[in-house]
Amino acid sequence: MDKSSSDLRVVKTRAAIQSHFLELLLQKNFNEITVIDIAKAANIGRGTFYLHYIDKFDLLEKVMEEGLSETVSHFQPETYFDNGRAIPDRMIHFVLSMFGHFRENERFFRAMLFNKGIPNFKSRMQQLFLSKFRREISSMVPMTSGVDPITMEILPVFISSGMIGLVEWWFRNNMRISEKDMARKIFQVMTRGPLQTLGFTIEEKNEH
Amino acid sequence: MDKSSSDLRVVKTRAAIQSHFLELLLQKNFNEITVIDIAKAANIGRGTFYLHYIDKFDLLEKVMEEGLSETVSHFQPETYFDNGRAIPDRMIHFVLSMFGHFRENERFFRAMLFNKGIPNFKSRMQQLFLSKFRREISSMVPMTSGVDPITMEILPVFISSGMIGLVEWWFRNNMRISEKDMARKIFQVMTRGPLQTLGFTIEEKNEH
DNA sequence: ATCGTTACTGAACACTGTGTTCAATAATTA
DNA sequence: TAATTATTGAACACAGTGTTCAGTAACGAT
Numbered sequence: 001m002d003k004s005s006s007d008l009r010v011v012k013t014r015a016a017i018q019s020h021f022l023e024l025l026l027q028k029n030f031n032e033i034t035v036i037d038i039a040k041a042a043n044i045g046r047g048t049f050y051l052h053y054i055d056k057f058d059l060l061e062k063v064m065e066e067g068l069s070e071t072v073s074h075f076q077p078e079t080y081f082d083n084g085r086a087i088p089d090r091m092i093h094f095v096l097s098m099f100g101h102f103r104e105n106e107r108f109f110r111a112m113l114f115n116k117g118i119p120n121f122k123s124r125m126q127q128l129f130l131s132k133f134r135r136e137i138s139s140m141v142p143m144t145s146g147v148d149p150i151t152m153e154i155l156p157v158f159i160s161s162g163m164i165g166l167v168e169w170w171f172r173n174n175m176r177i178s179e180k181d182m183a184r185k186i187f188q189v190m191t192r193g194p195l196q197t198l199g200f201t202i203e204e205k206n207e208h
Numbered sequence: 209m210d211k212s213s214s215d216l217r218v219v220k221t222r223a224a225i226q227s228h229f230l231e232l233l234l235q236k237n238f239n240e241i242t243v244i245d246i247a248k249a250a251n252i253g254r255g256t257f258y259l260h261y262i263d264k265f266d267l268l269e270k271v272m273e274e275g276l277s278e279t280v281s282h283f284q285p286e287t288y289f290d291n292g293r294a295i296p297d298r299m300i301h302f303v304l305s306m307f308g309h310f311r312e313n314e315r316f317f318r319a320m321l322f323n324k325g326i327p328n329f330k331s332r333m334q335q336l337f338l339s340k341f342r343r344e345i346s347s348m349v350p351m352t353s354g355v356d357p358i359t360m361e362i363l364p365v366f367i368s369s370g371m372i373g374l375v376e377w378w379f380r381n382n383m384r385i386s387e388k389d390m391a392r393k394i395f396q397v398m399t400r401g402p403l404q405t406l407g408f409t410i411e412e413k414n415e416h
Numbered sequence: 417a418t419c420g421t422t423a424c425t426g427a428a429c430a431c432t433g434t435g436t437t438c439a440a441t442a443a444t445t446a
Numbered sequence: 447t448a449a450t451t452a453t454t455g456a457a458c459a460c461a462g463t464g465t466t467c468a469g470t471a472a473c474g475a476t
Contacts, residue, residue, distance in 0.1 A: 003451090003452075006445090007445080007451075007452070009451085009452050013453080034433060034434090035433075036432090045453065045454045045455060046434095046455090047435090047437090047456095048452080048453055050434095050436075051453080054435095057239070115327075116327055117327055118327055119323075119327045120324055122330060122331075123330075137406065143406070143407055143408065144406050144407055147405070147406055147407055151393060155397065155405065155406065157373050157374055157377045158371075158374055158397060158402065159370070159402055160373065161373020161376075162366040163366075165334065165366060165368065165370070166365055166366055166369070168369075169362070177358060185359060188359075189363065189366060189401065190401060190402050190403050191401055191403050191404070192401050193397065193401025193405075194363050194366065194398050195398050196399070196400075197355070197359060197363065197401075198345065198351070198352050198355055198359070199352055211422085211423075214474090215422075215423070215474080217423050217424070217471090217472060217473065218422095218423070221423080242463090243463075244463095252425090254425095254464095255425070255426075255464090256424055258463095262464095263463080
């Protein structure tokens, strides 16, 4: 049923397809890429493509999946909080290693983030961040037991979404900011909040 | 060259196309929608479609553009800051009216945010938020003149991206949180920051 | 109400890309 | 080396595209 992926030929063909597909994605809109293009670029017969993937959407799906699950494996579960205290070093270290991973897989992330025809990628990446932050936050129940449930839902959404935006921005600016600086800035915003980071004093109001 | 859009027939056809297109987007993947589908749904000849749009991508583009520029018109330029003080009421009011607009145009935003074949929409929406926040933040130069430039760039990115995530989340949860509550929560996170909102005390470190 | 204009219809057209099939060939494993 | 299996390349029917054109219907202006 499944092609024995230990066969050298299979490995080669799939690698060729995926690699040239990424290359094409960096050059033109996913909508405009045909199976013919892919086969031509990868130097394989068009029929061969269909021996491995259902269609180009399937290929995209597989490539995405693979790249993202590799990314996930860099989410080692650490404890960033210690009874409401602590944080800084471990948190910064986490963000640092994330951005390292992004830099190492620049081709993949550029293709996925910036190709105009690819839907969904940011959503799926956000999903990863989201479940990471959700796990993180809900694991500190003793600390956050007083916080209202809506806030508990909203925060990881806001954070994960904001993080994706930052990653995208970082790539768009050709990664000119060092991973270390990114980590520091993010830590700062997380702890002091956007407005205080900008130097504003907040006029307190009755909460809740 | 351009069809006189005062002609009733033109107005009718375009309205029919756009409306049924939205309907189709709510039902199935953009990739799977054909011009044939659209023409059939809108009860027009297939050729007629091409008298108004180049192809389905062009149609999507126009619909997006229209919806987004209407959204933009709700971004009245207000001053939320008064010499580093102030904020609360006006800011909350702004977010409040935004979410009101989202609720009123639910069909449009649902189609654009959740259809799996549509790329780009979130990016473009974020672009809107981004330029809004950039304008806002850079207009308070006296206040923020001490803030380092990287932070000045990163913050609006983080905020706008986070906001998009919240909007998406809000729709996905069938808008069960009132606009007022959303506005309050967002204000809270903006001012106190994610971690303080969760009740954490931050162990200070040397900044910069 | 009539007339001139213009949008719509529907069928036909060539064309591009899809996904499948099949016998022949090449590469791989054991 | 033999047996297996992946790849090739050509052919096939098919779906959808984008354009054309003569005929018809709807519109705006007077």
